[in-house]
Amino acid sequence: MPTDDALLQKRFLELAEKSYARGSYTFTNFLSLAEQDIFQRVRREFAHVPCRLFGGCEGCERVIARFGDEDLCGYDQPFPIVCIKAVPLSRKFADKLTHRDFLGALMNLGIDRAQLGDIVVREEAAYLFCTETIAPFLLENLTRAKHTELTCSLSETLPEGSLFTLQPESCLVSSERADGVAAHVYRLSRNEMAERIRAGKLFVNGRRCESGSLVLKPGDVVSLRGEGRFRYGGVERETKSGKFSVTIELYV
Numbered sequence: 001m002p003t004d005d006a007l008l009q010k011r012f013l014e015l016a017e018k019s020y021a022r023g024s025y026t027f028t029n030f031l032s033l034a035e036q037d038i039f040q041r042v043r044r045e046f047a048h049v050p051c052r053l054f055g056g057c058e059g060c061e062r063v064i065a066r067f068g069d070e071d072l073c074g075y076d077q078p079f080p081i082v083c084i085k086a087v088p089l090s091r092k093f094a095d096k097l098t099h100r101d102f103l104g105a106l107m108n109l110g111i112d113r114a115q116l117g118d119i120v121v122r123e124e125a126a127y128l129f130c131t132e133t134i135a136p137f138l139l140e141n142l143t144r145a146k147h148t149e150l151t152c153s154l155s156e157t158l159p160e161g162s163l164f165t166l167q168p169e170s171c172l173v174s175s176e177r178a179d180g181v182a183a184h185v186y187r188l189s190r191n192e193m194a195e196r197i198r199a200g201k202l203f204v205n206g207r208r209c210e211s212g213s214l215v216l217k218p219g220d221v222v223s224l225r226g227e228g229r230f231r232y233g234g235v236e237r238e239t240k241s242g243k244f245s246v247t248i249e250l251y252v
Contacts, residue, residue, distance in 0.1 A: 016046035029114035179212025
């Protein structure tokens with residue numbers, strides 16, 4: 001019996017070939033990091049088909065894969081992604097809501113996680129990326145998170161640049177290895193980091209990091225499931241003791 005990974009690989013191939021044969025766009029649902037890793041591993045099998053990953057705005061972690069482009073299809077078609085802005089009905093009596101609160105509210109509505117992209121919580125509102133098909137249901141039914149009443153509307157203009165805040169930091173590490181830098185950022189021991197890598201929880205640029213010895217390059221985005229993500233900036237300087245002062249930018 002095919003595994004879930006094998007079925008997903010087959011689905012990617014089917015969508016790619018359908019786009020190529022018909023000269024039309026095809027789309028996946030939102031892909032998790034683990035699913036993006038599978039996508040990247042099978043990508044060479046449909047390298048002849050143009051494709052792009054996008055989550056609604058720059059910086060999104062969960063993304064949709066679009067097969068096809070204007071040269072192949074003869075027209076342009078945007079991603080079927082909608083951004084919903086959710087704000088408390090009364091700020092005075094609102095809880096301090098977190099990503100977990102909004103995700104819990106969405107799951108309580110019985111929504112398939114694959115229909116949902118990133119959830120970005122800001123002081124004044126939460127921005128929820130979702131597929132066009134599920135958006136009307138959310139606008140009507142997402143009325144509460146935790147104990148807070150909500151009002152939802154379509155965010156016609158995505159507030160790019162303000163959604164994802166990057167917090168710069170400097171770290172002192174012995175090398176640019178992914179395991180060492182990530183362990184320092186997430187305050188984990190080497191053994192704890194090694195366990196997470198073995199469990200397939202560390203990703204670099206959407207690919208599962210199978211070896212902690214991977215050397216990071218400036219611009220690499222590192223994600224540790226359950227802990228967050230950061231963008232690696234590179235070496236600032238080398239200390240007299242042979243260590244490296246490197247820069248990172250935390251997604252907060």
